[in-house]
Structures are given as structure tokens and as C-alpha cells.
Amino acid sequence: MSKYWSPLTASLEPYVPGEQPKDKKYIKLNTNENPYPPSPLAIAAMTDAINEDLRLYPDPNCDVLVQTLAQHAGLSPKQVFVGNGSDEILAFAFASFFDPGKPVLFPDVTYSFYKVYSKFYGITPKLIPLDDQFNINVEQYTGDHGGIIIPNPNAPTAMPLLLEDVEQLLKNNADQVVIIDEAYVDFGAESAVTLVNSYSNLLVIQTLSKSRSLAGLRVGYAFGSEELIEGLNRTKNSFNSYTIDRVALAGAVAAIEDQAYFREMTAKVVATRERVAETLESLGFIVTPSKANFLFISHPSFAAKQLFEQLREQGVLVRYFASPRIDNFLRVSIGTDGEMDVFLQLVKQLTH
């Protein structure tokens, strides 16, 4: 605590990212990174962008990237926003659409940054409990509130929402903004992008970090009605006009354009996920039905915290959350087949 901190900063409860230890080489299954490299076309485009033009500001409006995303989504450029990672877009969206005078609804078990944003903007979250199987019941998202945010698939449960449930949410809450955080959507869930033209209260947020293997580049994007996108731009231009650098802009355009590579890599991750899930179930684990690039698992006889620590000792990092309802679960990112074989072998030893 410092006498120089504003009351806001003194009150914050900042987010804690997954650990990035430097003490030795780990098999990293703890931050949901993609095990495969970015598209070779993206690598080439970024290499081309390393030149003397870096002395010049980037395009603050990110026109070329916005147009590329619009074209691939079948939307107009005015329905697209770009940010420095989807976390930055979430931060702008909380400011733009959620009025501190009313509670914002999100699941009790979900991405832990939502509570942090709420605190930052003085918003009171109203947590809607998942059911015993971690399902979201969209009928519970009603009443006098200031907006809704739900990840699809949810994190860390990995479980998807059906498109008809998203549509029901939008219909039931036509006067509030509904944000669908689709960071993990490309691994098997249904995107709500197809609903953007029909519902002006829908904002869909995606990222290059997971399915495009570019967590190191920091690019996220959002699709929504023109009025929502204009709101995001008003907020952004009151905070930082030049959020995306020239190299990231070039790499992002190429990554979006290389759909063939994207489909191939996501299919590989999905195939590995299905195989690992099946093996874990055969070892007695409860495995939630994942449509993400990670699994959420629990063993009836072995404590998650202990397994987490044992795996870490053996050089495999997974994520453990000491949070209510999920403190006997582990979140395990899908690595290469070789990495997952090491993980499965260890788990087999530790649970026998």
C-alpha cells in the first residue's frame, strides 16, 4: 500500500496469470497455448514487416486487418474491432457496455479475469451458479441487470453452449449487451458470429492466441453491431489509439487468411483431446465434455492439488485453481501427442 495510490488502485484485486517458470524445461500444459507453430504464411508476413517502416506509427484503425476479418466473417468492417489480445477487448467492453449502477451476470465458475474487470470499473458481479454438471442454464440470466458475459466454451470447465441457448440469451435480454467470449470456440463449439446481423446486443470476442498459435503476438478481435463496435472505438481512443504494432498487424492478416493451416492444426488438437479424454476416463477420471483445447478433469480417489504438485515435480505443468467447487479439478491444455503421452504415463503411475 502507498499513499500515492488512488483509492481505485488500492482496492484492486489483480489477475494472476498462469506461471511461466524459468527454473527448468517443463511440458507446459498450464496456459492453453497451442502446441503447433503459427502458420508459415504468418511467419513470412511478420518477417517481411521487420523493416525501416517500423519508425512509422501503425494504422491506428487497423483497416487491413479489420477488412480481412470482416470478409472472413461475412460482415462489414464497421462490425469488427481489433485489440491487443482479447483481454484488452474485454477490458474495453466492460467499460463500454456495463453500467456500474447495475449488476453484471456471469457464471460462478468462469474466467477469473471477469471479477477483476468488475472491480476495476466498480461493477458488482452477480454470479449465476452452474448446475452440478457445470451446465449453464440460460433461463437464469434474467432480471434487472447491466449485461451478461459468458465464455463459449466456458473456462475452465471446457463445456460449450448451444447456439440456440445463445440466441435465447439474446432474445431474453434485448436491452442489455450479451458478450460471448469465444477464445476457445474453434476447437468444436458453435460460434455466435452468425447471429451478429440479427441481434444488435451481441458482442462476440475471439483471439489469435489459441487456434492460430499466436499467443506471443497479442491480437484479439470482436464482432458486433455497428453501434457496439463504435462504442468500443470510443473507449479505445480514450485510452490508447495505437494498440497493435506493425508486425502483429501483418502476422494477424496472414494467419486469418491461411484457413487451410488453421483447420489442419485445430483438427489435430481436437483428435488428441478426444484420445486423451478417453484414456483419462479409462483411468477413472471424470472428464467434462470438452469442446476446447484443454480438458477439465477430476479423480474420485486422488486429490487434484496433490496430483498438480506431483506432476510439477515430474516436469509437467497443469493448472490448479484453489477456488470453490473446482478445487478438486485440474485444467490440462492439449499438447502434442508426444507431450500428452508423457502426461498420461505419469498420471497412470500417480493414480495406481
Added chain:
Amino acid sequence: MSKYWSPLTASLEPYVPGEQPKDKKYIKLNTNENPYPPSPLAIAAMTDAINEDLRLYPDPNCDVLVQTLAQHAGLSPKQVFVGNGSDEILAFAFASFFDPGKPVLFPDVTYSFYKVYSKFYGITPKLIPLDDQFNINVEQYTGDHGGIIIPNPNAPTAMPLLLEDVEQLLKNNADQVVIIDEAYVDFGAESAVTLVNSYSNLLVIQTLSKSRSLAGLRVGYAFGSEELIEGLNRTKNSFNSYTIDRVALAGAVAAIEDQAYFREMTAKVVATRERVAETLESLGFIVTPSKANFLFISHPSFAAKQLFEQLREQGVLVRYFASPRIDNFLRVSIGTDGEMDVFLQLVKQLTH
């Protein structure tokens, strides 16, 4: 206006960046970019960073860059913060140190984003007038207030503050944070970094955009007491934990390390500035005593707005601000000697 915007977003008055027209090739003297390329060592480091590791998140704490900056500034890593351009650091600093309950002091003529941040955080700015020669009188920065921010050199006036004046500000306002925004300091003004160890209320913000020719990379940094840096980190980690991508981190480290190149390029810009200032004075212009990489000029007989438009027609972009007190001035970035010769030739024709 949209019914979905929060009251905050509806009330914002966003920043308008300098124009980046795409209709034809201009001599760009309007956004204070450096006319010389980035360090070859920075180019090489960025090229090396374009690899498969981009699938992984960057270091959220930017440890290597923080250590490099600390070493070059003679400070400890806990006295250094890194952001996605100095604008992002300014946005975090307004949130971290300026209490909306009290006015924040800054010059009436200064970087226009300060008013925008104030609006974003519900802070009331108290504008302290520059004197008739655009000097800052630090004795006027007193009273019951919530903090002070001043650029050194000031923008767009280009005029520096003496280090003894900065120290006076710090002494006179020991209970409030004083931010010195040193975006342009490397072109001849005195940095307040040397005061960081003596004044725990001082935050110094710098950037790679101007003196390191890396506006396209989006990296800024700040030096201050450990408690101020901790405050910035609390705010950052309530907003976006991974603000700097892997390529930018690599390029920034190399750019800071290449001090020889940095000194050579800033000296070239300074030499051109002095020559151009002299020529403009010989043409009858008032030229403020600049220590920045731009000039702030006015002609007693020719209206700035008209000159701005005429120069634009002839393919030379400069910056014109339709703001009180400075609406007969132009801000002219220092380009290469060749670019400035074209500019001077045109100005000579237009004012004769």
C-alpha cells in the same frame, strides 16, 4: 449514440490521432516520427524473434526488458514499468495515481490526450496557463490537488523544463504524484530519471517511438519509486496482463542496448532542427526554442491554417491544432535533411 453504451462511453471525447492519409505519398512531418530507421541490432533481434515460440505467451512481467532498462538508467528493476506505448502507461498512471475527487494539474497548452484520460476516469483537470512565451511557471502548480502531469519538453510547444524546475515541483508537491512525460526528452532536454531515487512521488515516462525510431512497435516505459511501479502493475494486471508481444520485447531490448546508434541518430535530428529553425527565423517565422524532434512555428503575416492547407496540397503534411492560443501555429516534425529542404523551399514560396 446507442442505448447499449455505458454512461461513461456515451460521455467520452476520444483522442483524434494525426492523419495517416493513404490517397498519395506525402512528406510526413505531422506525427513526430523519426526520419531514420531503427537500430540494425533491433531489426536483427526482431527478425530472430519471428519463430515457433510465438505460439507461447510472452513474459507478462517483461523481465528481460525491465532489467535492461533498469541497468541503463542505473535503477533497480522494481523501479521500472513497461507498457504498450507510453500512451498506455499514461492511461494506467491516471488510474493509479490521480484520485477523481481532486483536480489534476497540467498546462493549458499541452498533449491533448491528458484531457481525454481525465474524462475517461472522471477526473477534473485544472489547466495552468503557460505564460505569453509558452513558459511553464512551476510555482503555479500548488494548492489542494490530486496530482500533476507535465511533458518535458512540452508538446506541441517543444519547450523544455529545467531539471531544477522539475525538482521544485517535486518538493512543492511531496504528497502528490508528479508525472514527467519525457516522450521527446532525448532530443536535448534534461531527463528527470536522475531524480527517481530521491523523490518517491516522481514518475518519468519515456518511449521508443521517437528517439529509437520504433513508433511502429508500441513500447513505452516508466521509471519511478517501487511503490509507484507496484501501483502501475496493480492497474495493468486488472486490465491486461500480456501487453507486450514477443517481437516487441526482443526489439526493445536491442534498441535500448544500441546506445551508439541512438546517440548518432538523435544528434542528426538535432542538427537538422537547428538548421531549419535558423532558416525559418530568417524567413520571418517565430520559432519557439525547441528541444524536441519538432518545431512549433508561427508567421506574423501568414495564417497557420492556410499554410497548413497549402503545404498539404503540395504534398507536405504538418500538424495544425484549431485550439485556443495556438491556432496560428504549426507543429513541424523534423524529417531528413532532404525532406526539410523541400519543406523550407515550399514555405519560402508561400510566404513571399
